[in-house]
Amino acid sequence: MTYCVGLRLNRGLVMMSDTRTNAGFDNFAKTRKMFTWNTPGERLITIMTAGNLATTQALVSLIDERVKAVGDRDPSVLKAPSMFQVARMIGSTLKEVIADSSAYGQRSDMAFQATIILSGQIKGTAPTMFLIYPEGNFIEVSSETPFFQIGETKYGRPILVRAYDEDMSFADAVKLLLVSFDSTVRSNLSVGPPFDLLVYENDTFKPLVDRRIEQEDAVYQSISNGWGDALKAAFERLPSFDLTQPGDRSS
Amino acid sequence: MTYCVGLRLNRGLVMMSDTRTNAGFDNFAKTRKMFTWNTPGERLITIMTAGNLATTQALVSLIDERVKAVGDRDPSVLKAPSMFQVARMIGSTLKEVIADSSAYGQRSDMAFQATIILSGQIKGTAPTMFLIYPEGNFIEVSSETPFFQIGETKYGRPILVRAYDEDMSFADAVKLLLVSFDSTVRSNLSVGPPFDLLVYENDTFKPLVDRRIEQEDAVYQSISNGWGDALKAAFERLPSFDLTQPGDRSS
Numbered sequence: 001m002t003y004c005v006g007l008r009l010n011r012g013l014v015m016m017s018d019t020r021t022n023a024g025f026d027n028f029a030k031t032r033k034m035f036t037w038n039t040p041g042e043r044l045i046t047i048m049t050a051g052n053l054a055t056t057q058a059l060v061s062l063i064d065e066r067v068k069a070v071g072d073r074d075p076s077v078l079k080a081p082s083m084f085q086v087a088r089m090i091g092s093t094l095k096e097v098i099a100d101s102s103a104y105g106q107r108s109d110m111a112f113q114a115t116i117i118l119s120g121q122i123k124g125t126a127p128t129m130f131l132i133y134p135e136g137n138f139i140e141v142s143s144e145t146p147f148f149q150i151g152e153t154k155y156g157r158p159i160l161v162r163a164y165d166e167d168m169s170f171a172d173a174v175k176l177l178l179v180s181f182d183s184t185v186r187s188n189l190s191v192g193p194p195f196d197l198l199v200y201e202n203d204t205f206k207p208l209v210d211r212r213i214e215q216e217d218a219v220y221q222s223i224s225n226g227w228g229d230a231l232k233a234a235f236e237r238l239p240s241f242d243l244t245q246p247g248d249r250s251s
Numbered sequence: 252m253t254y255c256v257g258l259r260l261n262r263g264l265v266m267m268s269d270t271r272t273n274a275g276f277d278n279f280a281k282t283r284k285m286f287t288w289n290t291p292g293e294r295l296i297t298i299m300t301a302g303n304l305a306t307t308q309a310l311v312s313l314i315d316e317r318v319k320a321v322g323d324r325d326p327s328v329l330k331a332p333s334m335f336q337v338a339r340m341i342g343s344t345l346k347e348v349i350a351d352s353s354a355y356g357q358r359s360d361m362a363f364q365a366t367i368i369l370s371g372q373i374k375g376t377a378p379t380m381f382l383i384y385p386e387g388n389f390i391e392v393s394s395e396t397p398f399f400q401i402g403e404t405k406y407g408r409p410i411l412v413r414a415y416d417e418d419m420s421f422a423d424a425v426k427l428l429l430v431s432f433d434s435t436v437r438s439n440l441s442v443g444p445p446f447d448l449l450v451y452e453n454d455t456f457k458p459l460v461d462r463r464i465e466q467e468d469a470v471y472q473s474i475s476n477g478w479g480d481a482l483k484a485a486f487e488r489l490p491s492f493d494l495t496q497p498g499d500r501s502s
Binding site: 154155156157158159161162163170171172174175176178179183184186187199208209219220222223226227228229230231232233234235237238239240241242243244 | 405406407408409410412413414421422423425426427429430434435437438450459460470471473474477478479480481482483484485486488489490491492493494495
């Protein structure tokens, strides 16, 4: 499995992905799931991938080849005029890779599927984010849906739903993501550190932060260890449930 | 779907179940998923059910019939000498119901499956809890696995993992369950209030609390509404992640 989250904030975009990949419990490894193409001052495009590793690696290699092949007839994500066009290109490439792997090349086989979070900004257009499905179609981030998750999304969702705020600082957004990732890691063996982090500030066309957060990272450790105590404090702030109130069937 | 949780505490057992059942988005209803058989002063047995509603209703009806049929050759959960024997009886009844529904009566069809949390105490033995699988086999609660969840378990798990404490009071345990249920309800339409609650204090052989918590319940509402603020306070207690620390690939 995998866990990746992309947040759209008023000040920019924050992306985090885990690095664990596995084909069964006895066959796991560390792999990068976040990929960035950047023309400084002009565009920054990042994707995060979940699903079949052969599919996502082929997708990234195809995007890479088209970026590097000068004068190629195939379109490059570094030349597309808008993020919408980038999403279309990546969606159709994804669909093509899945179709190639499928037994009869006609319908996307579950086993070869992958899902993508695409985010970034191209000069002259607004920063945005898309969730691209294995079928090649996609949805765009909005004020009602300001973040996307892919992979093992359930454990880490409640804290995102509760604590996300479009006005939050980048530091708070990263802290929120670390809590969400930590909740997932503690519940599911198929998601694991280190985590890749990319922070993009609107209209800068380069990463503000692009780093890997290791399991041993002191702040991650103190967030991971401190969250239990912090939750207990939060828990104590809540009103108690009066067990003896009316409506008890046993009395 | 469904969400049910059973907690084993040092002072007793706490069970909570939701009441939403559905066969598609346009066909949903409210149904009870918690059932109790009690011989005051001698035994209390509670089950919570998740899965195919026809299967779980047939299971409960069969247990009920066997309890009521005086002199029946079939064993009754009110006569079994231990909770382990109750678990075996319910497990084999469950397997039988699933086999009856399956097309060829040979293997349990996914569509007819159900999972059960059984809990209670029989005089002369310790209070305990079992998770019974569709195959009829089961596992028992332990100090390493002090609670069981069935149904839509992922959203509500992180708070249980973090805040559960075997020494907690019943009031705190109910509060914890309401937070876990609220996190689930907010993320998944197939789980919904009201919630059924049963609290059992060790060696009492009757329910301490047996009630339904409605959506409008004032304490549930204040827990549901207050949890967001409480989480934010918890969040602020955590250290901030320094975005400029060494290791940044973009600098």
